[in-house]
Amino acid sequence: MSPILLLILFSIFSGLLICVVDRKWAPHLSLATSVISLLYYLFLLIDFEPSGGAAHLFQANWIPGINASFSVALDAQNVLLLLLSFLVLPMGILASWSDTVQRNREYYALMSWGSAALTGFFASQNPFSFYLFFELALIPFYLIVLLYGGAYRRPAVFKFFLYTVFGSFLMLAAIIYLYAVVPDTDINWATAVAEKLGPDNQLWIFGALFIAFAIKSPLFPFHTWQADLYSEGDRPAVMVIAGVLSKMGVFGFIRFYDFVPSALESMRYVIIPLCIIGILYGALVAWRQTVMTRILAYSSLSHMGMIAAALFSGTMVGMQGSLYQMFTHGILAASLFFVVDAIIRRTENTSVYGSAGLAQANPRLSVYFFIIVLASIGLPLTSGFIGEFYMLWGLTQTNIWYGAFAGVSIILGAIYMLRFYQKSVFGEMQSDKVRNFGHLILAEDYVLVVVVILVLSFGFFPGTWMDLTHQAFAQLIQK
Amino acid sequence: MENQIPEIFNAIPHTHYVLLSTILFVVGLIGVMIRKNVIIVFMCIEIMLNAVNLMLTSTSAYYSHAGGQIMVFFTMAVAAAEVAVGLAIIVMIYKNLHSTNIDVFQRLKG
């Protein structure tokens, strides 16, 4: 059996198992299975040859009438993102560690199933399996937020759901159309579709896909579900949503890049400025927010705008940076939520002013937090820098004004992230909750140490991964 | 296939059947629209059904085509089931509300 399929089935099966074991073992089992998945995936990576095309391919006919098949594999484009989803899941589970009592078995089962859907999504090799998992991934996280979120979770999750489903329908229509245009889904399918569609029809398809993916990412101006969901959702689940689910949209652009090349070419000069507006908009709003989770939401909006802009720059360097940054931002966004969760759980205050003086109360957490903040503002020798450097390079290559305006985000990013950090960590201790902050539990320490190692090692040694991203786009660019 | 229609049927022109069933149907229809008693409304529905049945049988006989008559059997079976369910509902409502006025059904609206 294909190891990738095995990973998906393993997650589904372990979800079922979690449902039936004794309640107190559910978190442990779920952690164990997620770590096993991670380790197995790392083992797979050892002899993965990126230039060799799709590896570990599993393909099965599904709807023969329209040539739709179910197909998953490991390839150069999804290697990093699969790694991301396998990394973030244990982090999320560990984030829930300190109050596992409040969470039922179903919580962990849903996490497992969510992981299965994400694995399938990133591994999918054709639009049909892509769509299937795109929709499937929504359900577990919808349920988790609905069941375990904050006080105002219902409207938030409803908005999220409606938004995403609206986008999905547009995408479904586009995909059906693709299958209808050229029913023969062989290797050169994308090219054949692109040829047959012609520039005008490509625009429609691109428009439908763009809205779907822009909602999922989210990109400005389709972002209004984000801040509500991030601040009301159950934070471990939000870690996965902000870290991994938000990458689904941009990843979709990569997957559909071949189908609509001329539309991409002609829309580039509209989409990139839109993304840049989003970058600046997100940064400015993040600057003025006082609720921690909302700052992170809008900072995510800004970062995702940059990732999308670089992808649409159509330059090899920009796209490489974009893919790399998807991974890095996934880790950073998840770990920022992790830190914020650790703070909010103890201070019971979501305001940035609520935890002032943390530097004295828990210097350890403050240091971890600081390193993550530095990486997210793209300081050299952290992972954030590499992606940002590539992306801005790509944008500058397209047009120097793109580079300049998108580059303003490194200034604004420094402003809002440092403000966020200083207000929430520095200053005099104000409340007793901060004074009695206590130590980090072991689970938190582990996660944060791993994150710091990741941040530094991906900053110091990005070489191999960068070559991987080069492989990912080598074919796309050649066409 | 000609002359297979029995003579007796030709004694009454088909138009009469059509007229009768139309009158019956309209009677039933008006009854459903204006009457307030549920039982009466129910009966009116039955009248309409039977008007249609009459139409079907007569036409089927007139054209000597069995399809219409088979359809009538279906209609009767469905009507019987409907009567069983409908009457049960009416009885339940009467038991609970002591009324067979059709306006009580307003309460069912969402």
Add this chain to the structure above:
Amino acid sequence: MNSEFLIHLILWAPLVGFAINGIFGSSFSGKTAGFIACLGPLTGFVSTVLLWSGFDQTIQINYYRWFGTPDSFSVDFSVMVDQLTLLMLFIVTGVGTLIHLYSVGYMEHDKGFVRFMSYLNLFIFSMLLLVMGSNLVMLFAGWEGVGLCSFLLIGFWYKNPDYNKAARKAFVMNRIGDLGFMLGIFLLGLEFRTLDIPTLLSSMEHIESGDPKIILITILLFIGVTGKSAQIPLFTWLPDAMAGPTPVSALIHAATMVTAGIYLVARMSGLFNLAPFTLDVIAWVGLATAFVAATIALRQNDIKKVLAYSTVSQLGFMAVALGCAAYSTAIFHVMTHAFFKALLFLGAGSVIHGLHGEQDISKMGGLRNAMKSTHLVFLIGTLAIAGVPPLAGFFSKDEILAAAFSHSIWYFVILALTAVLTAWYMFRLYFATFHGSYRGSKETEAGIHESGLVMLAPLFVLAFLSVVGGFAGMPETISSKHLVSDFLKPVVADHAHSVSHSFEYILWGVTLVLLVLIVWLTNKMYSVNSAEVFRSGSGWVGRILEGKYYLDEIYETLISGPLRSTGTWFKNVMDPGVIDQAVKLPGLVFRNAGVALRPLQSGIISWYMISIVLGLLAMIYLFLF
């Protein structure tokens, strides 16, 4: 010893020190931590000396391929040491070691002592990365790294929100410059397909002077310089950066980090020579900076603020030298400035330490008796910066003036005027602090004490260097050998003209006369017993100078204020009010339609029946007719 090994040692020793103190520091005693921290730069300094003694050619070390894209660019994690780097290494590790030593005394009672020392080590590492980086990305990594350390050290006393604000301001202002720098790097890379500095410079030969692309690139790089080296318009962060502990001001905001921009231009001198327009821009910005900062320094009463503005002004001098294509002169001034400005800052630190945190010169005075050693070294520093021959500042400033004169008479006039102002505010500071009589309260007077040996020893070393440092670069009139520019000749493409000997002699004569005059006047004005002269003046000139030309206020009103309110408006109005409403609009349409159509579902069965009939009739009508 193997020179590659020495380079490894120079670069990594401070990082190891940082790591040890940073990770295990909480369990160390102050002495151990201080010792480990000093070891880092000291190792570097000793290795630099050894390296220098056996130095014959540029050494480049490739650690590994950092990142890169085939057929676009490749960036190695690599360092190189050439003459320019070597000189900077001397400054960074030498002055760095002295300031580490001083800090052990200055900060020993602070609760965050270990943290402070580890930050200093991290700073040294970043600075070394900056000067040793053999490609622009490595240089940029160090560039941002020193910005980070500057942020950490300015906001070292993190409980104070004002200090935090100053730290953030410094970082953000630097980032504005960094954006320009980064764009410059991109354009260079796109143009030349490499970011390796030696390769870049060697590919300049085929480029025509005044190529618009080169001008754009150099202007962008210079924007980076204005951020880091505190030039107009981005210099306002540096005076605020005085919120940090005094050794930080000495090390980062006077001797090393702020000169990084000067180093960058000198490093890329081959590129800048191709853009005469940019050189003019640099010179004029430098002139404006030097003059503006010097005038502001005239009316400041905070001992550290005076020195900060003096630093900005001196950086302006260096920029003018760069603008005259006299790169080695600029580097020479970087060196002498590192000596005397570090000396002055550390001297000021000693004064502040002795007065238990007092920084206001209107409350000082007469300290020459209580703090004899500090007084002596501060005097040497003052003489050096004022340009009294034959101290260090005299030679380097003289050289800059000569370069300016040979370039344009206007450069010379403005610069000479600024030099006069420099002498004025420095002697004002000196007399106000050490002469006259003590103007603080009686209780504090009893507490005044001289600093300990661990703080004084570095001061004496720096004082010695401030005296003799200038002999490394004597003008032609005295000696035919200019050690600094001869040493730098292989790597720095100087382009400056020389001036006649008679001009030099006239210049020195006038300088001496003016200096005597200034000393006499300032002594008369500021060696006083009452704080009257330090009160804010009523004239509008005085008010503008005290208000620092209101630049902070102008930036606040024109840039950060509007941005902030735009952000607030986005947050409060645009996001929930416009975008979200637009998204909710379809939902609203359906909901209202539902409300409007709801009465149809009346629940009256007769009505349903009637509507069915009507509908039926309508359909019959439609289909039949």
